[in-house]
Amino acid sequence: MTSTQASSIQPHNARSLSTTSSCYSQDSSSPPSPPPSSTQTQSQIIFSGIQPTGTPHLGNYLGALLPWVHLSSSALPSTKLFFSIVDLHAITIAQSPEKLRGWRREMLRVLLALGLGEGGGVGGGGKRGRSTVFVQSHVKQHAELMWILSCTASMGYLGRMTQWKSKLDLKDDASPLDERKGKLKLGLFSYPVLQAADILVHRATHVPVGEDQSQHLEFARECVTNFNHAYGPQLVYPQTLLSPAKRIMSLTNPLKKMSKSDPSPASRILITDPPELIQKKLTTAVTDSINSVSYDPVNRPGVSNILTLLSAFDEEGRSPETLGQVYGTGMGLGAFKKLVGEAIGGGLETFRGAYEDVVKEGEEYLEDVERRGARVAEENAEATMVGVREALGL
Numbered sequence: 001m002t003s004t005q006a007s008s009i010q011p012h013n014a015r016s017l018s019t020t021s022s023c024y025s026q027d028s029s030s031p032p033s034p035p036p037s038s039t040q041t042q043s044q045i046i047f048s049g050i051q052p053t054g055t056p057h058l059g060n061y062l063g064a065l066l067p068w069v070h071l072s073s074s075a076l077p078s079t080k081l082f083f084s085i086v087d088l089h090a091i092t093i094a095q096s097p098e099k100l101r102g103w104r105r106e107m108l109r110v111l112l113a114l115g116l117g118e119g120g121g122v123g124g125g126g127k128r129g130r131s132t133v134f135v136q137s138h139v140k141q142h143a144e145l146m147w148i149l150s151c152t153a154s155m156g157y158l159g160r161m162t163q164w165k166s167k168l169d170l171k172d173d174a175s176p177l178d179e180r181k182g183k184l185k186l187g188l189f190s191y192p193v194l195q196a197a198d199i200l201v202h203r204a205t206h207v208p209v210g211e212d213q214s215q216h217l218e219f220a221r222e223c224v225t226n227f228n229h230a231y232g233p234q235l236v237y238p239q240t241l242l243s244p245a246k247r248i249m250s251l252t253n254p255l256k257k258m259s260k261s262d263p264s265p266a267s268r269i270l271i272t273d274p275p276e277l278i279q280k281k282l283t284t285a286v287t288d289s290i291n292s293v294s295y296d297p298v299n300r301p302g303v304s305n306i307l308t309l310l311s312a313f314d315e316e317g318r319s320p321e322t323l324g325q326v327y328g329t330g331m332g333l334g335a336f337k338k339l340v341g342e343a344i345g346g347g348l349e350t351f352r353g354a355y356e357d358v359v360k361e362g363e364e365y366l367e368d369v370e371r372r373g374a375r376v377a378e379e380n381a382e383a384t385m386v387g388v389r390e391a392l393g394l
């Protein structure tokens with residue numbers, strides 16, 4: 001895949017995203033990093049991960065994957081970028097081994113087609129290896145540091161986290177000793193500790209996240225404070241980079257986020273969907289009884305969600321609000337949905353071609369990419385763990 005081909009994978013209004021770009025905002029709650037110790041580096045290190053739970057949909061693509069691509073292409077040459085397929089996180093909910101293996105490979109194909117890791121193209125401006133893509137479970141230092149952090153992490157803090165409560169459909173004030181405690185497994189409860197270890201083991205200085213993940217970054221910084229207070233300044237405080245991407249909602253229920261776990265395939269547009277299927281899903285997308293276009297997230301969430309999708313693929317980079325005004329006169333919802341379907345289908349066309357090229361490379365190619373990514377990631381993680389083990393007396 002050439003850099004010219006890859007450049008059109010992104011939506012037309014995509015802007016360069018770097019840690020100094022106005023497109024990403026640094027969370028003001030992030031404390032300044034302490035002076036680097038012998039185990040730390042002055043260069044920026046960016047880390048992020050995604051679960052292998054099926055083909056990414058437009059919400060994943062616009063909210064996580066494209067920011068990775070932009071960071072890879074706009075970061076300073078001295079910046080290290082690590083993007084992980086976090087399969088250990090996926091097993092906090094029971095998974096079929098065969099499906100998990102298949103989904104992990106599927107996610108790797110997607111990342112390579114986007115030009116990340118060994119894919120070249122978008123991620124490195126045509127240069128291979130600008131970022132490192134690896135499978136979490138292939139780098140044993142992640143689990144090692146998780147156990148060490150667990151020994152200083154607060155049960156009370158973990159009990160206030162929202163992840164395990166939402167997975168079990170519990171109220172915000174639920175405790176680990178709730179009447180449904182039998183359904184709460186340790187892995188799900190301690191999920192944030194592993195997430196902290198993912199970040200800290202690579203000495204990440206910056207972590208791109210959406211607003212719904214900022215709580216986990218706060219916990220990671222809490223882990224740094226606890227460990228460094230007890231054993232000395234070995235771990236780096238990560239800074240939060242908040243993504244500017246708007247939340248993409250379900251096509252069948254615009255009050256819920258677009259999700260791979262929704263039982264209805266019509267609720268989401270997968271980035272590998274062919275144009276005719278994209279058009280079909282948009283045609284049946286839930287809107288309302290008013291046959292006109294306007295941006296009003298409170299009163300017209302369905303139409304507003306489709307305007308948000310159009311904005312992401314708009315050649316002129318116009319906002320959903322502006323597009324609502326442009327198409328608010330003389331266009332019915334049927335014609336509008338057709339226009340949006342064409343915009344999305346066209347915007348993903350080059351990605352689909354790149355994805356098909358990766359599929360043709362076969363399984364041996366993917367295995368080789370996994371091995372090389374794991375080797376680079378393990379070397380970086382081990383540099384952290386040498387200092388951590390020494391500090392602990394291990």
